[in-house]
Amino acid sequence: MQRFLSLVFTMGMTIVLWSQTYNGSSGTITANNTSYFNISVSGLNPENISQTFGLESVKVSLTSSDTHNLILILIAPNNTEVILTNQMSWGSQFINTYFNDNGIYFMNEGSGSYTGTFRPDENIGVVNNGQNANGYWKLKIINKNGTSGTLNNWSIKFSNTPSIPVNFTTSDLPIVSINTYGLLIPDEPKIYAFMSIIDNPSGLNALTDTPTFTSHIGIETRGNSSQGVVKKSYGLTTQDGFGTDINVSIFGMPAEEDWVLIANYNDKTLFRNAMAYEMARRTGRYASRTQFCEVFINNQYRGVYHFGEKIKRDNERVDIAKLEPTEISGDNLTGGYILKIDKEDPGGEPGFISPYQPVNHPNGQVTKYLYVYPDAIDIVVEQKNYIESYVVGNFENALNSSQFTDPTLGYRPYMDEASFMDYFLINEIGKNVDGYRISTYLHKDKNGEIVMGPVWDFDLAFHNADYCDGYLYTGWAYEFPCDYDYYQPPYWWSRLFQDDLYAHDLHEKWVFYRQNIFSDASMIALIDQMSAEVQQAQARNFQKWTTLGRYIWPNPYPYATTHAEEVASMKSWIIQRLHWMDDNLPNPVVIGIEETVQSRFQIYPNPIRNQQLIIKNTQQLTNESMLEILQTDGKVIYKSFLNPTETTTVIPFNNISTGIYICKISDSIGSEFFKIIVEP
Numbered sequence: 001m002q003r004f005l006s007l008v009f010t011m012g013m014t015i016v017l018w019s020q021t022y023n024g025s026s027g028t029i030t031a032n033n034t035s036y037f038n039i040s041v042s043g044l045n046p047e048n049i050s051q052t053f054g055l056e057s058v059k060v061s062l063t064s065s066d067t068h069n070l071i072l073i074l075i076a077p078n079n080t081e082v083i084l085t086n087q088m089s090w091g092s093q094f095i096n097t098y099f100n101d102n103g104i105y106f107m108n109e110g111s112g113s114y115t116g117t118f119r120p121d122e123n124i125g126v127v128n129n130g131q132n133a134n135g136y137w138k139l140k141i142i143n144k145n146g147t148s149g150t151l152n153n154w155s156i157k158f159s160n161t162p163s164i165p166v167n168f169t170t171s172d173l174p175i176v177s178i179n180t181y182g183l184l185i186p187d188e189p190k191i192y193a194f195m196s197i198i199d200n201p202s203g204l205n206a207l208t209d210t211p212t213f214t215s216h217i218g219i220e221t222r223g224n225s226s227q228g229v230v231k232k233s234y235g236l237t238t239q240d241g242f243g244t245d246i247n248v249s250i251f252g253m254p255a256e257e258d259w260v261l262i263a264n265y266n267d268k269t270l271f272r273n274a275m276a277y278e279m280a281r282r283t284g285r286y287a288s289r290t291q292f293c294e295v296f297i298n299n300q301y302r303g304v305y306h307f308g309e310k311i312k313r314d315n316e317r318v319d320i321a322k323l324e325p326t327e328i329s330g331d332n333l334t335g336g337y338i339l340k341i342d343k344e345d346p347g348g349e350p351g352f353i354s355p356y357q358p359v360n361h362p363n364g365q366v367t368k369y370l371y372v373y374p375d376a377i378d379i380v381v382e383q384k385n386y387i388e389s390y391v392v393g394n395f396e397n398a399l400n401s402s403q404f405t406d407p408t409l410g411y412r413p414y415m416d417e418a419s420f421m422d423y424f425l426i427n428e429i430g431k432n433v434d435g436y437r438i439s440t441y442l443h444k445d446k447n448g449e450i451v452m453g454p455v456w457d458f459d460l461a462f463h464n465a466d467y468c469d470g471y472l473y474t475g476w477a478y479e480f481p482c483d484y485d486y487y488q489p490p491y492w493w494s495r496l497f498q499d500d501l502y503a504h505d506l507h508e509k510w511v512f513y514r515q516n517i518f519s520d521a522s523m524i525a526l527i528d529q530m531s532a533e534v535q536q537a538q539a540r541n542f543q544k545w546t547t548l549g550r551y552i553w554p555n556p557y558p559y560a561t562t563h564a565e566e567v568a569s570m571k572s573w574i575i576q577r578l579h580w581m582d583d584n585l586p587n588p589v590v591i592g593i594e595e596t597v598q599s600r601f602q603i604y605p606n607p608i609r610n611q612q613l614i615i616k617n618t619q620q621l622t623n624e625s626m627l628e629i630l631q632t633d634g635k636v637i638y639k640s641f642l643n644p645t646e647t648t649t650v651i652p653f654n655n656i657s658t659g660i661y662i663c664k665i666s667d668s669i670g671s672e673f674f675k676i677i678v679e680p
Helices: 272-282 330-334 381-400 417-429 492-496 500-514 520-544 563-584
Strands: 002-010 013-023 027-029 033-041 054-063 070-075 081-086 091-099 112-118 135-143 149-159 175-179 191-198 213-222 233-239 258-262 290-297 300-309 337-341 351-353 368-373 440-444 450-452 601-604 612-617 625-631 636-642 648-652 659-666 671-678
Touching (some): 013 033, 033 149, 054 070, 054 135, 135 149, 272 290, 272 300, 272 520, 290 520, 300 520, 330 381, 351 381, 381 492, 417 450, 417 492, 417 500, 417 563, 500 659, 520 563, 601 671, 612 659
Parallel strands (some): 091 112, 175 290
Antiparallel strands (some): 002 013, 013 149, 027 149, 033 135, 054 149, 070 081, 070 135, 175 191, 191 213, 213 233, 233 258, 258 300, 290 300, 337 368, 337 440, 351 368, 440 450, 601 612, 612 648, 625 636, 625 659, 659 671
C-alpha cells in the first residue's frame, strides 16, 4: 500500500488532496477460462467510501495475444461488480492503463498497446455507495481466447476526488431496469433475466417507485456493426417464471413476446430510427412502434434507448397469414413469408441468391435473400422452393424481361407498387446508406404480391454517415456509389425508373406527400417532437456516453458539441434534402392515359381554342383535390385546388400555345390524367 498527502495552495486557501493506492496480485490469465486477482485493502482512512472520498481509478498492465477476447470486471468487497471493458478492439497489451470515470475514450476505441486513461464500460462510481472498502477487491478477467496471457500488475486508487455515478434522480421517460443476476449478456443464446418498468401516469419516474410492469425475460445483444460499440442494443423475449415465452402488452403496444432495446449510440439525436418509423406510419405502413426510455442493467445506468417491436409476423405487426410446415401446396403455400436482404450472421444463414447481380458488382457481388418467416429452421423445402420461384422466377424475371413495363407480362402482377414507392421515398429522404442493401425487409401474404418493408435501421441516415456520400444532401441512396462494398442495392430500383409510368406515379405520390406529411413544416415539427421527448434525458445519456464533440463512427464533420446542435444540423440538412428531391425526382409525362367511364371528372371543351376549361365532378368528392396542367416535358404551367363542395371549376385557358397538354387531378385516392389538345 502507498499513501500520498498533497497540499495545494491557491487564492490563499489550502486544499488537501488525499490519496491511497493499493497494489494487487499478478499472474497468468488462463486460456478459455476466468481468472481472479486480489487486492487486500486494510487501514483505509476513511474506511467507508462515498462521493466525497472513494475509489478514483483502477490501473492495469497486462500482455495478451488478443485483448479483443478479454473481459475485465472489478469486484468490490460488497460484491458490487463493474465491467471495466468488454469486447475491446484488437490489441496485445495494457501498459499503465487507467480506468477512470473522467476518461473520454472507451477501450473499444483504442488498439494495439493501450496506454493512458480510458472510461470504463460501466461506472466505477457505483462502488462509492457507503460500503466499507476494507477487505478483498478482485479483478476478474474472462479470457475467451485459446491463448493464455499475463497480468503484470494492477492497482486501485482511493482519493477525495472519487468517481461519481451519473446524476439520476427522476426522469420524464419510463425507466427500464434489467437484472441479469450477475451474468454477462451474450450475443446468443439469450440468458435468463428479470425486467421491471416504471412508467407512472404522472409522467415522472424514480428508481424508488413501485414498478408498473414486471416480467421474466430472455435477453441477448443484437445487431451487426452495432455489436462493436460499447453501448449495446438488445433483443429480449418476455417469459413466465418457467421460461416459456408469453405475449404481453408493454407501453400500450399490442401484446407480443419479442421486443428490442435499441441503443442509438452512433446517433447523437437519439431518435433517427424512431423518426423514420413514424414517417412510415404516416404513409399508412406498419413500422415498429417505439417508446423512449432510460435503461439500467444490474443497477448500472445505460442511457437513453428506444424500446420497440421486433419485426415479425403478427396480426399487429407484419400482418400476413401464418404458415405452418404442413402447408406445402395450393393456396396455402403462397403465404405468408418475410424475407430480408442483410449481412449474414457468422457461419452463414440459409437463403437463396438472385441470378441478377446488382448494378455495381465488380467483385462478384450478389443479392441474397435470407429467411425471416418462416425462419431457416422452420421453413420446409416446398416453401423454400415456392418463395424463391416467386421472387426470382416471377418477379425478377418479369422485371428483367424486355416486356417489363407490360401491365400483364411485366413485373406489376408480382409487386405492390405503392409499398415500393413508400419504402423508396422514406429511405431517400434519409439518404440512408444502409437502405436497400442491408436491413431490408420484404414480405408476401397468401395469394398476395411482394410488399416492401417494414422500414428498419436508420441510425446512419439523415446526415449521419461520412462514407459513400451519406453526408451529402444530393444524390440518390439507391445509386450507392461505393462499388467496392460487398453489400449492394438490388438492381430493381434502377430498373423501375426505366418504366416511365412507375417513375411518373412515384413523382405524383411525392408531390402529394410534400403537401402534407413530408412538407418542410411537417418534417421540422416531427423533429421537434422527437427532440422534446428526449430533451431531459439526453443530458444524462451524454454524461454516461461521452460522444458529443468528437468523432464516433461514422459521424460526418463537424461534430456537434450539444444535443441541440445535432438536432439543428439535422433540420438544416433535411430541408436541403427535401428540396433537392423536389428538383431531381424524375417526372416523365405519360401520354395516352385517357378519361375513362369510371372517371370522377369530365373535362371540356377538348380540343380547346382560346376558351375556358371546365372541370366537372361526376361524383361527390371527399377531400380537396389538386389540379395541375403540365407540358409534355413535365413542366407545370398551372396549379390550383378543386373545392370538394363545388361541382364545377372553371380554368382560364387563353393565351396558351397550341399543342398537347396533360391535365392531372390528384387526391388521397389517386391521380387521374387527361390529354388536352389546344388548337390554333
